[in-house]
Amino acid sequence: MTKHILIVAPAWVGDMVMSQSLFKILKANGSCKIDLVAPKATLAIAERMREIHKAYLLDVGHGGVQWHLRCLLARKLRRQRYDQVIVLPNSWKSALMPFLAKIKVRTGWRGEWRYGLLNDMRHLDKTQLPLMIQRFCALGLEPNAVLAHDLPWPQLCVNPVHAATLREKFALTDSDKPILALCPGAEFGPSKRWPAEYFGQLAKQKLAEGWQVWLFGSPKDTADGETIQTIANTGCHNLIGQTTLAQAIDLLSLVKCVISNDSGLMHIAAALDKPLIVIYGSTDPGFTPPLSNKATILSLHLSCSPCFKRDCPLNHGNCLQQLTPDMVLKAMT
Numbered sequence: 001m002t003k004h005i006l007i008v009a010p011a012w013v014g015d016m017v018m019s020q021s022l023f024k025i026l027k028a029n030g031s032c033k034i035d036l037v038a039p040k041a042t043l044a045i046a047e048r049m050r051e052i053h054k055a056y057l058l059d060v061g062h063g064g065v066q067w068h069l070r071c072l073l074a075r076k077l078r079r080q081r082y083d084q085v086i087v088l089p090n091s092w093k094s095a096l097m098p099f100l101a102k103i104k105v106r107t108g109w110r111g112e113w114r115y116g117l118l119n120d121m122r123h124l125d126k127t128q129l130p131l132m133i134q135r136f137c138a139l140g141l142e143p144n145a146v147l148a149h150d151l152p153w154p155q156l157c158v159n160p161v162h163a164a165t166l167r168e169k170f171a172l173t174d175s176d177k178p179i180l181a182l183c184p185g186a187e188f189g190p191s192k193r194w195p196a197e198y199f200g201q202l203a204k205q206k207l208a209e210g211w212q213v214w215l216f217g218s219p220k221d222t223a224d225g226e227t228i229q230t231i232a233n234t235g236c237h238n239l240i241g242q243t244t245l246a247q248a249i250d251l252l253s254l255v256k257c258v259i260s261n262d263s264g265l266m267h268i269a270a271a272l273d274k275p276l277i278v279i280y281g282s283t284d285p286g287f288t289p290p291l292s293n294k295a296t297i298l299s300l301h302l303s304c305s306p307c308f309k310r311d312c313p314l315n316h317g318n319c320l321q322q323l324t325p326d327m328v329l330k331a332m333t
Contacts, residue, residue: 013264200231
């Protein structure tokens with residue numbers, strides 16, 4: 001008998017990409033149909049995962065309760081008669097809707113005020129499950145099951161026809177030179193963002209070597225894109241704030257190499273199996289590494305990092321400032 005499972009998805013792009021490993025494990029462990037509830041920010045990624053049967057939009061703002069919208073969606077989900085829901089975020093809000101939908105088995109890690117909302121509450125041992133991907137995958141197993149050492153990595157689907165159309169749309173068809181993608185943004189905060197000036201120096205050098213350089217990011221990264229373009233003498237194709245997430249996925253599938261901060265686009269590039277260089281500052285590559293054999297991690301491993309702070313508490317940002325463009329260029333060779 002096919003088991004009908006609902007997933008409450010993460011709100012962050014990188015976490016959403018990593019959650020695909022859980023979906024692969026669920027599919028491998030028995031016949032199941034997987035539906036998903038996701039906010040607008042991550043819904044487009046679900047559409048690129050073969051394991052997902054149907055995705056529902058949870059149209060609420062980040063951090064907002066919006067009781068009425070959650071109740072309406074819960075009423076719709078109740079009619080689907082799910083056998084189980086797996087709640088990936090740790091907030092109480094994320095567990096509220098499955099409770100209102102009266103799903104029989106409600107699985108998740110113990111989090112803020114979730115007693116009663118979850119009835120299959122797991123207690124996380126962070127030393128046993130240090131990686132985010134492990135914590136997601138463990139929720140797909142029985143409570144005392146041993147997690148395999150080698151977990152399946154995310155693999156996003158790409159539409160080649162759509163990618164070709166996008167090259168026309170954004171006037172990216174001017175040459176057959178190798179393409180370098182630069183992703184200067186990171187939602188978490190400045191302590192995860194390698195200086196835009198360094199990205200600019202990198203772009204200028206690779207343009208001189210005969211590469212194309214495409215810039216990717218959200219509208220929040222507009223200022224960084226302008227800085228990069230100024231240093232690179234406007235030689236880059238600046239797509240920052242111009243593409244949807246789905247469009248960015250298809251366009252990233254065309255590039256030869258990606259250089260990124262620890263960000264959602266980094267996880268997307270890894271799931272597209274692109275050669276990738278990732279720059280780590282305040283965060284830990286031992287917790288959310290790029291899940292790819294083609295990734296190179298650059299971190300100075302200073303005594304003050306990882307601090308996991310949005311802004312440098314010491315006001316120097318040395319973990320990123322001292323990681324120079326030359327170091328990144330050397331990692332590309």
